[in-house]
Amino acid sequence: MLVEQQPSSPDSSPRHECGVCGLFQHQDAAKLTYFGLYALQHRGQESAGIVCSNGEKVTIHKDMGLVPEVFTEEILAKLTGHLAIGHVRYSTTGASTITNAQPLLVTHKGTTLAVAHNGNLVNSIALRAGLEEQGSIFQTTMDSEVVLHLLARAAHKGLETALSETFTALRGAYSLLLMTQDSMIAVRDPDGFRPLCLGKMKNGNGGGWVVASETCALDLIGAEYVRDIAPGEILIFRREGLKSLFPWPEQDSHFCIFEQVYFARPDSEIFGINVYQARKRMGEILAREAKIDADFVMPFPDSGNYAALGYSQASGIPLEMGVIRNHYVGRTFIQPTQSMRDFNVKVKLNPVRSFLQDKRLIIVEDSIIRGTTGKSRVRALREAGAREVHMVVSCPPTRHACYYGIDFPSCNQLIASEKSIAEIAEYLGLDSLHYLSLEGLVEATGKERRQFCLACFDGNYPVAPDLSFHKNSLG
Numbered sequence: 001m002l003v004e005q006q007p008s009s010p011d012s013s014p015r016h017e018c019g020v021c022g023l024f025q026h027q028d029a030a031k032l033t034y035f036g037l038y039a040l041q042h043r044g045q046e047s048a049g050i051v052c053s054n055g056e057k058v059t060i061h062k063d064m065g066l067v068p069e070v071f072t073e074e075i076l077a078k079l080t081g082h083l084a085i086g087h088v089r090y091s092t093t094g095a096s097t098i099t100n101a102q103p104l105l106v107t108h109k110g111t112t113l114a115v116a117h118n119g120n121l122v123n124s125i126a127l128r129a130g131l132e133e134q135g136s137i138f139q140t141t142m143d144s145e146v147v148l149h150l151l152a153r154a155a156h157k158g159l160e161t162a163l164s165e166t167f168t169a170l171r172g173a174y175s176l177l178l179m180t181q182d183s184m185i186a187v188r189d190p191d192g193f194r195p196l197c198l199g200k201m202k203n204g205n206g207g208g209w210v211v212a213s214e215t216c217a218l219d220l221i222g223a224e225y226v227r228d229i230a231p232g233e234i235l236i237f238r239r240e241g242l243k244s245l246f247p248w249p250e251q252d253s254h255f256c257i258f259e260q261v262y263f264a265r266p267d268s269e270i271f272g273i274n275v276y277q278a279r280k281r282m283g284e285i286l287a288r289e290a291k292i293d294a295d296f297v298m299p300f301p302d303s304g305n306y307a308a309l310g311y312s313q314a315s316g317i318p319l320e321m322g323v324i325r326n327h328y329v330g331r332t333f334i335q336p337t338q339s340m341r342d343f344n345v346k347v348k349l350n351p352v353r354s355f356l357q358d359k360r361l362i363i364v365e366d367s368i369i370r371g372t373t374g375k376s377r378v379r380a381l382r383e384a385g386a387r388e389v390h391m392v393v394s395c396p397p398t399r400h401a402c403y404y405g406i407d408f409p410s411c412n413q414l415i416a417s418e419k420s421i422a423e424i425a426e427y428l429g430l431d432s433l434h435y436l437s438l439e440g441l442v443e444a445t446g447k448e449r450r451q452f453c454l455a456c457f458d459g460n461y462p463v464a465p466d467l468s469f470h471k472n473s474l475g
C-alpha cells in the first residue's frame with residue numbers, strides 16, 4: 001500500500017542552523033569528521049557532507065538526510081586522507097536541495113577549494129550581483145558560494161592576501177572551514193556570532209588538529225579543547241604549522257545569546273560559558289523574578305529541562321516530569337485524521353494524566369516563537385486535569401527577526417511582535433506568563449551585555465541587515 005508521508009507541522013521553536021567540523025593531519029580525518037558531525041547533528045538535519053584530501057586527490061560525499069543516513073561504512077572507507085571538513089545543514093538561505101548541501105567544492109586553475117559555512121551573510125545578494133555582472137556563474141542559491149568566488153578571483157595574490165581581502169568584504173555571521181588539497185582554514189567573523197572551537201587530538205589518538213562548531217564534538221572524538229577561534233581570526237593549518245591572521249580592526253564581539261538559550265548542546269562550552277550551567281542559572285533567575293506558587297515545576301522535555309531544574313532548586317518547588325517524551329518520533333510521520341486534535345504535539349509528548357489531576361503547574365519553556373505548539377501543549381495539560389497552568393520562559397519575548405543565520409519566522413509570525421504578554425497568555429490559555437528579563441538573561445551567562453547580540457529581543461542589530469533582500473526572503 002502506498003502512503004503519502006508529510007513533514008511534521010512547523011514547531012513553535014526556532015529552527016537549528018548549521019554545524020561544521022574539520023580534521024587536519026589525522027590518518028582517519030574523514031571518519032573522525034563523521035563522528036564530529038554526529039555530535040553536531042542538533043545544529044542541522046537536512047543534509048550532511050564531508051570532503052577530504054590525501055594531499056593530492058580530493059574526495060567528497062554529501063546527501064540529504066541525517067549523518068548516519070548519509071554515510072555508510074563503505075562510503076567512509078572511500079573518503080581517505082589526512083585532511084577533511086564536514087557540514088550538517090539546516091537551510092537559512094537557499095533552498096533545501098542536494099545542490100545546496102555542503103561542503104561546496106570548486107576547482108579553479110588547478111586548485112581545489114571547499115567551504116563549509118555556519119551563519120548568514122547580510123551582504124551576499126549585493127556581492128553576488130556584482131560578481132554575476134562580472135561574469136561569475138553560480139551553481140547554488142547559497143550565500144556561502146560567494147566566498148568561493150571571491151577567493152578564486154583573488155587567488156593570484158597569494159593565499160593570505162586572498163583570504164584577508166575576501167573576508168573583509170563579507171558582512172554578517174560566518175564561522176566556517178575552508179579546505180585546499182593540503183591546507184585547512186578556519187574563519188570566524190569579527191562579531192563572533194556563531195561559535196567555533198579549536199581542539200587537538202591526543203597523541204594516543206593519532207595527533208592532529210580539530211575545529212568544530214561546539215566542544216561536544218571534541219569530546220566525542222577524544223580531542224582536547226585548546227581555545228576558541230577568536231572573533232576576527234583566520235587560522236591557517238599547513239604542514240609547516242599554524243598561522244593566525246587578524247585582518248579586521250579590533251571591535252567588540254557580539255555572540256549570539258540564543259546559542260545559550262536554545263541552540264547549543266548543554267554539554268558544550270560556548271563563548272567560554274558552560275551551556276548547562278547557563279541554562280540552569282536562567283531558571284534560577286526566573287524563579288527570583290517570577291515568584292509563582294504552584295505544586296510543581298515541569299519542563300517540556302528536552303528544551304526546558306535545565307532551566308526547570310534551576311527554577312525548582314531556587315524556588316523550592318519540586319521538579320516533576322509531568323509529560324513523557326516519545327524518543328522514537330522521526331522527522332516525518334503519517335498524518336492522522338482531522339479529528340485527532342493536537343496530534344503533532346501528542347505524538348511527541350504525552351501528559352501523565354493521573355499525576356496532573358487537579359495540580360497547579362509551572363511549565364518551563366526556553367522560548368515562544370509562533371506560539372502554536374505552546375497552545376496545543378497547554379490544552380493537553382488542561383485536558384489531563386491540571387487546575388492551574390503557569391508558564392515561565394527562559395528568555396525575553398522574541399520580537400525581532402534574526403539576520404545572522406537563525407531561522408526565525410518573519411516578524412509578523414513572531415507572536416511577541418504582534419501581542420502583549422497578557423494577550424499571549426490568553427492566546428496560550430495560561431493562568432499567567434512570565435519571561436526572563438534581558439538583564440536576567442545576560443546575568444545568567446556571567447558576561448557583559450555589550451559582548452552579545454541581543455537583536456531578536458531588543459532590535460539593536462550589530463551589523464545592519466540588507467532589508468531589501470530580507471523583505472523578499474523572510475517576509
Ligand code: SF4
Pocket residue numbers: 193255256257258259401402403404405406453454455456457
Ligand atoms: S538576532 Fe537573536 S538569534 Fe540572531 S544572532 Fe542575534 S541573538 Fe542570535
